[in-house]
Amino acid sequence: MTAPAAPPLLSLRNISRRFPGVIANDDIDLTVRSGDILGLLGENGAGKSTLMKILAGLLVPDDGQILWKGKPVAIRSPAVARQIGIGMVHQHFALFDGMTVAENVALSLPGAVPGRALEARLAALTDAYGLSLDPGQPVFTLSAGEKQRIEIVRALLPDPELLILDEPTSVLTPQEAEQLFATLRRLAADGRSIVFISHKLDEVRRLCSTATILRGGRVVATCDPRTHTAEEIAELMLGSRPLSTRRSERPRGDPLLSVAGLDAKSGDSRVRADDLQVHGGEIVGIAGVAGNAQSALYRLLSGEELANGAGTIAICGRPVGRSRPNPRRRLGAAFLPEERLGHSAAPDFGLTGNALLSNLTTPAFQRRGWIFWPRLRRHAGHIAESYDVRHGGLERPARSLSGGNLQKFVVGRELTKAPRLLVVNQPTWGVDMGAAGRIRQAIQGLAQQQAAIVVISQDLDELLELCDRLAVIHDGVLSPARPVAEWTIDALGLAMAGADQPPALKRAG
Amino acid sequence: MIRLVPRLHPPWWMQAFGSAAAVALTLLFGAILFAALGQPPLEVLGVFLTRPLSSLIDIGDLLQKSGPLILIALGLSVGYRANVWNIGAEGQFILGAVGAMGFALAVGNPDTGALLVPMLVAGTLAGMMWAAVPALLRTAFNASELLTSLMLVYVAQQLLYFVVHQAWKSPFAFGWPETVALSEGLTLPVLVSGTHIHAGLIIVLAAVVVVAVLMRQTTFGLRIQLAQSAPGAMRFAGFHHNQTVWLSLLLGGAMAGLAGAIELASTFGKLDDKVGLGYGFTAIIVAFLGRLHPVGIVAAGLAVGYTFVGGDWIKVSHGVNDAAADVFQASLLFFVLASDLLTRYRIERVVRRPAREHPAE
Incomplete structure (x- = not known):
């Protein structure tokens, strides 16, 4: 024709x-x-x-x-x-x-x-x-x-x-x-x-x-x-990005997050992670293409979904696989999911109300179910100030804030708790460049204070900038974490595309 | 074809106009209805509107009818906010009355006020127990609480029939299905003599304050508000939905049970086979009319109570039959709900486009 x-x-x-x-x-x-x-x-x-x-x-x-x-x-x-x-x-x-x-x-x-x-x-x-x-x-x-x-x-x-x-x-x-x-x-x-x-x-x-x-x-x-x-x-x-070997030399502390033999379903996804150890002072990145069960992994680590056994996840040495988020928070963990509106923040609540969401385990803000709103209001104002959150009033609904400002607020809310472990999914997703830089800096600052950090992200540049070690998640299977210097960009790309899985992790069937 | 499009910010005057229009349309409808029945329309409407406030006795009746509606609706509103659909408050109310009566009979119906509060507590617990069944079925088997709570209403009615016809039937009742009367000491004291204004009113007012504080000041209120507006954030905050189901059903059951026990200890005085009177169902309407807000529920409960008392009066004064009085009362609800809908939504005509037509005829 x-x-x-x-x-x-x-x-x-x-x-x-x-x-x-x-x-x-x-x-x-x-x-x-x-x-x-x-x-x-x-x-x-x-x-x-x-x-x-x-x-x-x-x-x-x-x-x-x-x-x-x-x-x-x-x-x-x-x-x-x-x-x-x-x-x-x-x-x-x-x-x-x-x-x-x-x-x-x-x-x-x-x-x-x-x-x-x-x-x-x-x-x-x-x-x-x-x-x-x-x-x-x-x-x-x-x-x-x-x-x-x-x-x-x-x-x-x-x-x-x-x-x-x-x-x-x-x-x-x-x-x-x-x-x-x-x-x-x-x-x-x-x-x-x-x-x-x-x-x-x-x-x-x-x-x-x-x-x-x-x-x-x-x-x-x-x-x-x-x-x-x-x-x-x-x-x-x-791209042929230089795999930076420049790592700030942080002393490596005890393992604060250990995952072993995790094999659980969450929503439609199945997550399998055989061995992941994250030490104090260390940032471990989890790379992967969208839709490879990153959110399911986040839910299992945070306790929004329960794992297949108490011992499969340990925080600060305590088995927490069958514990909900707040017991994990009491051990010093903090979590930040990918979605801001409706997950890490309630869209209709003001910043004061949102300051409470992950602080229900903090006695200063709540005792026996009674909420101390004046203290929370001061705390929310303090977070907004130190993380440069531009808002039109602490009681204005969170959805009226821009994505970057709300993300700075929720990041600030978790970091002011000085957690020993932070699990964060897509920390700079949909955030403008300035706010993204500020957030990455804050995460590195936390690692400097000997916290263990897990960053789940689809942004390879971000992971390469932040992380000491990298694991790849594909189709819910988490690869072993290797130091960034040991990864080549080819190996990373292939692992993300699911083409190169070490035999030990190969999917059955 | 028409469709409803939400108005983002309905102006205040529209809401005020809507309420006024609803009242005006109800009166117009009532006038036509009564005229059609051969009654003098203005006179009947005059009685309906003025008598409920014309004397202390009538005001007492109004409060007596509004009280249980407000109390039950308060409990239900908390669950409804969290998307927990307890529509079986009627059964929980009956259980409250049965539980309180059972307690009174078990302790020998003594003429002492010391056991009044324990009796109310027993009724409250009975209502909670009845609401615990749908909570268990929902959390353990994912059975819809909407269905199970409703079905338990009919079970509660059978239980009531059993105790009044058989188990606790009074030997002095000449075959009527009823229990013995509660002793004086187990009856709630009247606050204004000669009226039906009794101590239950204080409990209702206290409940309004308690629910309002619970919602604003406690983590329980936070949980309910999150369940309503952001379930994902609720899980993030560490609240588990099953617990929300349990808590809101137990609260709803407790307040309906308490209402049942209060009515037993005031209006009813004894159990018969008509305990219930539909309060548990009407309270659902009250909860929504009051926008699930404590203050709104008080207003809605008083308004619905008003139509009850006015409706009773036109039956007595002009011999308006029960059905017509009920239709008139219901028309008020109809117009209020319609004006509410039209305030929040506007109607848009949808031009029928062939593109959306179903081809396979």
Whole structure:
């Protein structure tokens, strides 16, 4: 169909999109030809989602040009994207569980489609691309893979020429992923183009003819992934950052956190950690790509979820695996989860109320259930002052504060307790540069005072700056922690992608 | 098609106007209703509106009816804030009365005030025990407390029938299903002679203060507020939801049980097969009308009590039948809730777009 001289289906030229404090997409060029399967690779925060939203009509670029079959287009809304022939399959499903497959598909269509015509089109699509689906089955009975097939069918019904899939394999079993790949290959053989967004190297190497790699909002390379090793691509994704060996020499104290034989479920995730020891004066980082059970690990360490045995987690030598958060806090531990609004802070409470959340074990603020509000108010004011929290009044609801200011407040709340152990998940997530620097400094200051610190983060730069040792979590399995100097960036990238697990930790089955 | 869109900041005048409109619409509705029944509408409305405040006796009746509503609604409101749906206060109220009577009979119904407080405590504990069942079923088996607490109302009624028809039936009752009367000493003292204003009123007022303080000043209140607005932060603070379920059900049961015991020791004086009177269900409405806030609940309880007394009066003075009086009372609730809804939400017309139509006909 496509003559060699024909322009590519889609080209992006010099696309930029800025958000306050960050350039999410910086001068991006990208080309998709008919029948191509393009892999879009990058770490979290590399700019993949922003780029995808621009193509889907959810965001408008600040600069640059989008050419569709050689002609400039402005994708002002999702409707425009659909109209010109771009289909999206989102990472999160938007399906009505109580309705059948056919009803869910019908809902996505503009205008009334006669039932029979719809069924015929459904059957044609599912046959052609191996998307086996029973139209009459209610959605709640389906597996994640089947639900995703509904989303793919929905996206295919308007007959798009370009199909974008955002992290499609993150919810699939390996077998379901294999089926998805077969479908995608058939779609490509039909002349449709596919953009496959992922952070899993081996998948992109198996599926894609071209890969565009983003780092820090810029395109760092476009290559044929099959001709490169996983190590080479990992290095492109992560950059050749100097693995700093400059560590402030802190004396290493006793182990204050010990994890051994932890194997517990929390929510939908299973966490396994065989051996982790964090000593006083030491910062241990836990690296990993989003969605690898980091939050589940946090919940187990903090006591919001109980572990598989009291002895699996020890704080200051005491077994606490079956203890809730406050007994752990009494031993000198402090915890800080990833979510601010609704987890580490109550959005409707003022700073005074929020100062109490992790201080219920402090006798100065509460005795036998009676709260000493005046003291708390002074304490909240003191935290706000020493951590430079800008607020419009201590009783104003926490949700009125900016992310950075609220994060400084909750970090300050934990650090003023001078904990012996701090477990923190994503300490600078969604925080502006200034506040992030202030928070990292405060964490290092705490380590200087011989506290043991665990930093769970998806930001490798942050971990490399802060940590003495690094472990990697992939699919809930925690690798042994090794000194930062012993890690190479390749090994780190591979471990994060799940490609390199030491035999002892290899998943059974 | 229409839909409701929340107003972010309803202006104060709209709330005031809403309440006034609700009262005006109720009166209009009542006028039409009574006229249709062949009654002089303005006269009936006049009796309904003025008689509940026309004498000390009537005010006493108003307080007597509002008291248990306020007490029960206070307890329920705490649970509702924490998303614990105890709708079985009627059963806990009955158990409170049965428990108090059981205590009185067990100690021989002596004519001494010394056992009055222990009797009220016994009723409170009985209500708590009844509410502990849904708490246990919820925390151990994840059974919805909404269903189990409601079903236990009917069990409580059967238990009541058993004691008044059989176990504790008075030998002097000529076959009526009732127990012996409580002794004078076990009856709550009347505060204003000639009226129904009794010492239970002091307990109700104390409960209002206690609940208000509990919510503002204690970690229990913090737990409830967190359960309401930020369950994740509740877990972060180290509160466990199962404990919240237990505490709020026990508190709700205790206050409903106490209300039952107070009514037994004042209005009822003995158990018969009609104990309950629907207070436990009406209190659910009172709790929501009062926006789950202690002061609001006092106002809502008084308002609902007012309609009870006014409703009784129009039955007596104009022979308005029970059903019509009930419909009129209910219309007030209807209009108040409607005005409340329309103050907080505005109605938007949704133009039917073919895109949202169901294709498979």
